[in-house]
Amino acid sequence: MLKGFITILLNILLAYISGIFLPWWGMIPVLILLYAFVALKPGWAFLCGFMAMFLLWGLLALQMDVANNHLLSKKISTIFFQKEASTLLILVTALTGALVGGLSALTGALARGIRKVS
Amino acid sequence: MKPLRLLAFLLSLIVTTLLAYVMNTPFGKIPAWGKFFSPHQGFWQQAEPVGKDFNLTLPLKGLKGEATVYLDERLVPHVYAEQQEDAVFVQGYLHARFRLWQMEFQTHAAAGRISEIIGEKALDYDRQQRRLGMGFAAENMLREMEADPMMKKICDAYTAGVNAYIDQLSEADLPLEYKLLSYHPERWNNLKIALFVKAMTKNLSAYSDDLERSMALSVFTDDQMKLLFPDIDPSLDPIIPKGTLFTPPTVVPQPPADADSVYLRKHAMATALMQDKPDPENGSNNWAIGGSKTKTGAPMLCNDPHLKMSLPSVWYEMEMSGPDINVYGSSFPGIPGIVIGFNDHIAWGVTNSERDVMDHYEIRFKDEQRSEYWYNGTWKAAQQRIEKIGVKGSAVFYDTVAYTVFGPVIFDDRFPGEGNGKSIAVRWKAHDPSNEAKAFWLLNHAKNYADYENAIKYFECPGQNFVFAAKNGDIALWQQGAFPAKWNRQGLYVMPGWDSSYLWQGEISHEEHPHDLNPARGFVASGNQRPVDSSYPYFIPGSYYLYRGLRINRVLEGLTNAGLGDMMRLQNDNYNGLAGAALPHLLSVMEKKATFGEARAFMDTLRQWNLNNDPHTIAPTLFTLWYDSLEAAVYDDELGALKEKGLYPAEPTLIESVLQNPDFVFIDNVRTPEKETWDQIVAQSFRNIIPVANQLGNKKQLVWKDYKNTTLYHLLGPTLMPLAVAHLPVGGGKHVVNAIQHDQGPSWKMIVDLSGETSAYVVYPGGQNGNPGSPYYQQFVDTWSNGRYYKAWVYKKGKENDAAIKWKMHFQPAG
DSSP: OHHHHHHHHHHHHHHHHHHHHSOGGGHHHHHHHHHHHSOOOHHHHHHHHHHHHHHHHHHHHHHHHHHTTTHHHHHHHHHHHSSOOHHHHHHHHHHHHHHHHHHHHHHHHHHHHHHHHO | OHHHHHHHHHHHHHHHHHHHHHHTSOBTTBOOHHHHHOTTTSGGGGOOOTTOOOOEEEEETTOOSOEEEEEETTOOEEEEESSTTHHHHHHHHHHHHHHHHHHHHHHHHHHTOOHHHHOGGGHHHHHHHHHTTHHHHHHHHHHHHHTSHHHHHHHHHHHHHHHHHHHTOOTTTSOHHHHHHTOOOOOOOHHHHHHHHHHHHHHHHOOOOHHHHHHHTTTSOHHHHHHHSOSSOTTOOOSSOTTOOOOOOSOOOOOOTTIIIIITSOOOOOOOOOSSOOOTTOEEEEEEEOGGGBSSSSOEEEEEEEEEOOBSOSOEEEEEEETTEEEEEEEOTTSSSOSEEEESSEEEEEEEOOBOOEEEEEEOBSSTTOOEEEETTEEEEOEEEEEEEEETTEEEEEEEEEEETTEEEEEBTTBSSSOOSSEEEEEEGGGSOOOHHHHHHHHHHOOSHHHHHHHHTTOOSSOEEEEEEETTSOEEEEEESOOBOBOTTTTSSOEETTOGGGSOOOBOOGGGSOEEESOTTSEEEESSOOSSOTTSSSBOOBOOOOHHHHHHHHHHHHOOSBOHHHHHHHHTOOBBHHHHHHHHHHHHHHTTSOOOHHHHHHHHHHHTOOSBOOTTOSHHHHHHHHHHHHHHHHHHHHHTHHHHTTOOOOHHHHHHHHHHOTTOTTOSOTTSSSOOOHHHHHHHHHHHHHHHHHHHHHTTOOSHHHHHOEEEOBTTOGGGGGGSEEEEOOOOOTTBSSOOOSSEEESOEEEEEOSSSOEEEEEOSSOSOOOTTSTTTTTTHHHHHTTOOEEOOOOOTTOTTOTTEEEEEEEEEOO
């Protein structure tokens, strides 16, 4: 449990830093490496990666949305979802990050499996 | 165990990579999902925090000395640069910082490069732009501009400033529209400055109905056309007062020998028509009143240019100051300098001249190659310009455009579509080399009337009415431009492109342009009306407006002891000039008719109407419906299919004609055996609108503001409504000084008081930051809708710590 918690924190930190310096997909190799070194079962790894990226992207979006007084999120959500729904937009953002994060973590954990066996 | 592990890993890796790839790829209208939603790089980065800190210290390569930008609370920059040209460099930087997407998009549109961004659906638009010679015109302008050492320096500095911003632009800071449409900006260059000028020139001088009128010649005689499209309306109050004496013409153009027998005769005219004509409503108001009419004894100058009111706005407000300049006003992101504004000595503004400087010629090619055309009894070689059009998602498209002595061939068998019959060349003044940006730059520095007159001489196309006022009390107005001297009726119809005698024969000289300096009546003014009465010694066709100019002149004549409030009232004046001319007459016709029920209620509303297009009333809607219905009843039987082609008489023509002559020949409906009278038609057309008005009432669209539904569309148009502002509760309209129509109207409003320390009151329907995610994107819209203004804060040395300054940007030269 503690290990999962620490992994999520590490994941958030590394993904945050990679987001500043790398293209958005830069988090994929970073997370594969991270989860290849952390001993987590694939299912747990997916969950941690998913949770971590859900939190990171969701919170970043939430913070920017609040600071922006929802001006832009209302417009963008109307373009894509035909209604002014800032929360929906943040949720979509979080889920997008979470999906990529979870799959990256899973891949990393599976890579670790190969190494352990060989 | 091992192979299964490996397989699971590989599978997971493939799925992850595939997902990343899919999420990094745009699909149709959907941008690359992962990239777009990434809080680090996607659209969230454009969610500008409310109360954002704009303070900045930045080294910029290419800057010569230090420069500071003082941003006030409206995000209006006040640039102070220590070195000449640096003010322009910083202007370029700021335009890019706050308006990069629009300036690139508008210049791409001018060049016919939209297919590169949105693909095949823009191909016809792009081909039309190129066949109109937009690129050709811009290249000619670029050569002229760069041959002028001063303008070369100015343009280079501006371009360097724009590129200083583009070069350090990160993926995260990319303006929202690039992210939505999945593309990136390219570096700026001086050609784009010329392209921007040409885009505006097209807006203001490419409205032409030569082709439609030529089609009409197969139905009407030229004499009938004169009735439908008269040169001068009887109630014209020209810009230069009636009775002004003009000198004899310096150029006397000779009509071709066969003008009457060939050119003005009925001929079959099947051709394509220009698809995206500029809005014929593009116009403006401006005036200056002299000290004899003001409380302070000093002049006041007002201007409100009517353009398409888009978001982001076409205007960007700013002040530029340096060792030799201190000018405040509105600029176009895309060109250096201030376009409408004031400095320590003078103020100036512009309205469109509406003069016709675009004519069409029918070309007879020898064969399909279109490399030779018949000209003065022999085959003449046509130059070929190959236009290479990049198309997103498909192969490059090549279009070959033939250039004749008359200009580029805009329509032929290959465009638009296949097999249009006739080949048409377009002769447009904007094709000729000119240097309009120089006129603005010189005006920015002008100190007096002589400087002003010298500056505007560089302005050739589109012809503009430059209004002027100076601290020393001078007021003036020049209609300035390069105008061909035309023989009577020249260029109204398509001319034979095989005869050199139909070419433009010379230009009206600057001294002959309509102008006025310190007139006895104490004011100068223009509202896009015909500049002069029939005593002017040249034939000057154009798409003039009648009633705004008339109203402005009436109000200004009546003013004494005028102050700021009078100027604001006039800019916001909702008096409907067309209704003023037509309604009393229409109501007197209806006196004799009994009306009942709803018709009675509507009639009472109209009788009680104060003739103002106020937003919350229904009378303006009823009048508009009635007049439209009346026009349809009078013209549609004769004009028929031509109306669908877009050819229709101007609105004043009907009432102006009928008031002169109640037996106006088009009143009779040619489809019925009996002869209709004017009274019958007036009553019938009123009855016709009752169900229409009722329907509108049911849909809650009968109130003027709802009927008009004033909307500020995003530059990308009605497909992006979330980035637009609709349903503005505003009055005004066509034939009204407060010229707010559906999506077109006063795009910048300025009042300058030249007494004491010059003060100015300004507003525009938009905001300083072009980013739709910024609180400044539409900041001024409510103030503008309410007819109110901001007092401009003006920088002076020593005011660096004034409370009005919210942020400072310091720029230093980088090594």
